[in-house]
Amino acid sequence: xxxRLPLLIPAFLLxxxxxxxxxxxxxxxxxxxxxxxPLTSFTRxxxxxxxxxxxxxxxxxxxxxxxxxxxxxxTTLIPPLPLVSxxxxxxxxxxxxxxxxxxxxxxxxxxxxxxxxxxxxxLYLANPYNLGPTLALSTSSLDNALLLLSLxxxxxxxxxxxxxxxxxxxxxxLxxxxxxVPLVMIVLSGPRATAVxxxxxxxxxxxxxxxxxxxxxxxxxxSTFVAGSxxxxxxxxxxxxxxxxxxxxxxxxxxxxxxxxxxxxxxFLLTFSLHPLIYVAPICLKFQHDPxxxxxxxxxxxxxxxxxxxxxxxxxxxSLLGLFPEIYTYxxxxxxxxxxxxxxxxxxxxxxxxxxxxxxxxxxxxxxxxLVFGLANGATIVDSLWAGLRSTIGEKDGWDVVQL
Amino acid sequence: xHLPLALLLLLLHTIPALGTPQNEQFEEHLTLRPLPDGxxxxxxxxxxxxxxxxxxxxxxxxxxxxxxxxxxLPLSLxxxxxxxxxxxxxxxxxxxxxxxxxxxxxxxxxxTGAEMWAWVTDSRAPSGEGEGEGEGEGEGxxxxxxxNGLAGLFCAxxxxxxxxRTTSPRLxxxxxxxxxxxxxxxxxxxxHPSESICTENxxxxxxxxxxxxxxxxxxxxxPHRAFDADWHGMGVHVRWSNSSAGGETEVRMEVGVVFDPVxxxxxxxxxxxxxxxxxxxxxxCPAASSSVLTVQLPEEMHELLPQPAKMLSxxxxxxxxxxxxxxxEEMDVGMRWLEDRFDYATVRYTPPELIIRRALKxxxxxxxxxxxxxxxxxxxxxxxxxxxxxxxxxxxxxxTLQTEVxxxxxxxxxxxxxxxxxxxPKPTLLEITLLLxxxxxxxxxxxxxxxxxxxxxxxxxxxxGWDLPAAVVFPLxxxxxxxxxxxxxxxxxxxxxxxxSTLLVDLPTPDFSMPYNVIIMSSTLVALFFGSVFNCxxxxxxxxxxxxxxxxxxxx
Numbered sequence: 001x002x003x004r005l006p007l008l009i010p011a012f013l014l015x016x017x018x019x020x021x022x023x024x025x026x027x028x029x030x031x032x033x034x035x036x037x038p039l040t041s042f043t044r045x046x047x048x049x050x051x052x053x054x055x056x057x058x059x060x061x062x063x064x065x066x067x068x069x070x071x072x073x074x075t076t077l078i079p080p081l082p083l084v085s086x087x088x089x090x091x092x093x094x095x096x097x098x099x100x101x102x103x104x105x106x107x108x109x110x111x112x113x114x115x116x117x118x119x120x121x122x123l124y125l126a127n128p129y130n131l132g133p134t135l136a137l138s139t140s141s142l143d144n145a146l147l148l149l150s151l152x153x154x155x156x157x158x159x160x161x162x163x164x165x166x167x168x169x170x171x172x173x174l175x176x177x178x179x180x181v182p183l184v185m186i187v188l189s190g191p192r193a194t195a196v197x198x199x200x201x202x203x204x205x206x207x208x209x210x211x212x213x214x215x216x217x218x219x220x221x222x223s224t225f226v227a228g229s230x231x232x233x234x235x236x237x238x239x240x241x242x243x244x245x246x247x248x249x250x251x252x253x254x255x256x257x258x259x260x261x262x263x264x265x266x267x268f269l270l271t272f273s274l275h276p277l278i279y280v281a282p283i284c285l286k287f288q289h290d291p292x293x294x295x296x297x298x299x300x301x302x303x304x305x306x307x308x309x310x311x312x313x314x315x316x317x318x319s320l321l322g323l324f325p326e327i328y329t330y331x332x333x334x335x336x337x338x339x340x341x342x343x344x345x346x347x348x349x350x351x352x353x354x355x356x357x358x359x360x361x362x363x364x365x366x367x368x369x370x371l372v373f374g375l376a377n378g379a380t381i382v383d384s385l386w387a388g389l390r391s392t393i394g395e396k397d398g399w400d401v402v403q404l
Numbered sequence: 405x406h407l408p409l410a411l412l413l414l415l416l417h418t419i420p421a422l423g424t425p426q427n428e429q430f431e432e433h434l435t436l437r438p439l440p441d442g443x444x445x446x447x448x449x450x451x452x453x454x455x456x457x458x459x460x461x462x463x464x465x466x467x468x469x470x471x472x473x474x475x476x477l478p479l480s481l482x483x484x485x486x487x488x489x490x491x492x493x494x495x496x497x498x499x500x501x502x503x504x505x506x507x508x509x510x511x512x513x514x515x516t517g518a519e520m521w522a523w524v525t526d527s528r529a530p531s532g533e534g535e536g537e538g539e540g541e542g543e544g545x546x547x548x549x550x551x552n553g554l555a556g557l558f559c560a561x562x563x564x565x566x567x568x569r570t571t572s573p574r575l576x577x578x579x580x581x582x583x584x585x586x587x588x589x590x591x592x593x594x595x596h597p598s599e600s601i602c603t604e605n606x607x608x609x610x611x612x613x614x615x616x617x618x619x620x621x622x623x624x625x626x627p628h629r630a631f632d633a634d635w636h637g638m639g640v641h642v643r644w645s646n647s648s649a650g651g652e653t654e655v656r657m658e659v660g661v662v663f664d665p666v667x668x669x670x671x672x673x674x675x676x677x678x679x680x681x682x683x684x685x686x687x688x689c690p691a692a693s694s695s696v697l698t699v700q701l702p703e704e705m706h707e708l709l710p711q712p713a714k715m716l717s718x719x720x721x722x723x724x725x726x727x728x729x730x731x732x733e734e735m736d737v738g739m740r741w742l743e744d745r746f747d748y749a750t751v752r753y754t755p756p757e758l759i760i761r762r763a764l765k766x767x768x769x770x771x772x773x774x775x776x777x778x779x780x781x782x783x784x785x786x787x788x789x790x791x792x793x794x795x796x797x798x799x800x801x802x803x804t805l806q807t808e809v810x811x812x813x814x815x816x817x818x819x820x821x822x823x824x825x826x827x828x829p830k831p832t833l834l835e836i837t838l839l840l841x842x843x844x845x846x847x848x849x850x851x852x853x854x855x856x857x858x859x860x861x862x863x864x865x866x867x868x869g870w871d872l873p874a875a876v877v878f879p880l881x882x883x884x885x886x887x888x889x890x891x892x893x894x895x896x897x898x899x900x901x902x903x904x905s906t907l908l909v910d911l912p913t914p915d916f917s918m919p920y921n922v923i924i925m926s927s928t929l930v931a932l933f934f935g936s937v938f939n940c941x942x943x944x945x946x947x948x949x950x951x952x953x954x955x956x957x958x959x960x
Contacts, residue, residue, distance in 0.1 A: 050803035061825020063799045246856040252926050258914045259922040282941050363914045378933040385940050400950045403943040
């Protein structure tokens, strides 16, 4: 069988990142605030491993905020050596890209050739939002791979591995729990859009949710066993909600809570934490006919509004957009959204440098660029939402569709 | 008429008998030490010892119901020690940078800024009496009460940011005296690198002395001159020792000043009490059982006036001793050299046996590098304990800890590491036991991250930066088998303990004028998004028939 040319592109991209991770570029990027948050930084992971191996509780201080499962994995199976890390992160990205291709195939063309799927995978690998965090060895790249793998199992209608992986993901990224509802819907009604919502087998849904709860409890028990106490809960899940570390990131939380009046802090922490929750029910109800689209929208909302996002969260959302070519024609303002993204992509590193390295700008510069980034992500989601709703109606000459 | 007076006299006479009888002794000692670079180090020591042959316990354990009478020690101090169950207490306030290369390492704490540490009785239930109420509750409360009390007594802002500064080292700062064995004690340590000493601290200090500044060597403590000096510091050290004659509490009060006569006289290093302090000793303190002035004699040719009554030699250093117990007329001591001008170029310094240098390298973002250099100039290996206390927003990455001996990486010199990661707002505590090879320079480097803190947590002068407290190095006995916890580290008047200089770190600051703007703008973004999504999800889609010629204009 001759080597197919399109396969060479993702292979090249994978090889490139393998090489780049081993290059001096990777240590230089490793502590960049946009690529690695306190919850996903590789430097902090190594510190946690060191403390753990020295018999000091890594969850005692505020330095280590990775999940105990990650800690267990990296102290036993994957030693944090340069070559091993390069392999693991390259493999994770490869897996994520492959899953994306598989999901595309399952949704659009089960029997067609793999050309477009490979294109999508290549786009995922070539996206600088995904490449950067991988080079910085941020564990958010591993989270993305976990999410896509879980989604792939859901698309193949295999509930157990899907919810197992989502439960695992919720330990490193708590907001992923919100994706359980659309995930179970995908498992039950398949990856494709249907004209009428299918009748949902409530028993099967209950089973999947029960399984998820069971896995979560089992993982929590394992985490407590690894960490030796319940201290990890406050340091990992608690950090997602309480925001104890105000290190800048491309998200909306850090500057808001740096500047927050102390007596309003609990109120706004509660508001910001609960905010993504209110979208779950309406979006899942509206997209009963297409749960994969609901999953896509909720993933976008989470990556925009989570407390410690990195660029890879936005990268995953943009990559998932490729699964829905039918909505492209219905975008209302694609040019504005694209320009906003471009604007943010230029401003974020620039203003970060001006504030913290050059010292010629202040914190407001970087804050402004995160606002633009938030606006770009929000505009993408809102536009996709409208286009997704509009595309179900279709076109007919002489007829138009309006919202009342 | 005479009867009430006689009764009153009788009553007055019996009061001391009601209280616990105390044997008190007060000694004062002034050491003048000409330094190689022409400066003069004056060290005042006022030592009060109170022994209680009846009970043999420190103040804090004495019966609470019983009044405590001391004639030489002021009530304000003894009451603090009693109320907060403190057998051992050290407070030092210093300003200026002590130069160990030129001035050597004499005993006493040389940390820049304020430092306070105490051993506080741990598990004894609070008595619930008068002043102990409220802030005296619990062990941490006792430490806080003690700090507040001392802050008030010495007019120093010791009690600000207590929680951010207090640590309980596991290996360092062992008691210098003894601790009563029948109750456990806990160590508290706090350092305030930006707090410095000034007149308002010295005035209350002098008030605690039996002769105030009216007689004895305390007469020389002229604030105008002391605070004009290159380096000045004061300290209060309380310790209890379980001696054979029953328990004994020692209160040692110290003032140290480094003068620069060369600067004052314009080129000559000759000095006298009159020229240094602008005062002389005119009267001896009658409360002092011993009052001594010692001048350490330099090796070069010099002339000392007046001729001392006694000469002593200790460790090869000759000392001239003047007894101030019976000062009749004005007493002035001076020293002259046979030279017209002091020449700095001819001075040879003998480096101290142990030197610590510390720096925080790196830009304002990303990781910085904490670099510590320890030099051992002795021709034999030494064990030392290196103690680092950092505020919670500086995170150390200990996995990056590297040790180099004379430029060659070596891991075997680290004998033990005790690490307490920072839990906001409590500080980091790092204690490393090191074996320094003979005549070597050891480099310790580790990466550190400067955190981002809330705008309310910044100091009022946020752009000035934060002072990081000095690192401390304790020499340990070479015998590694003896556990460091059991060895009296830092025993004997802080002898041998050395401090690094303080560091100033520049933290990234938010814009302090922005809270409202940020709340408004971020909330607007969230509201905009929510509104758009709500709008999209709730409004109905309707299909309309369009007349072909009118286009889409009507639809909107």
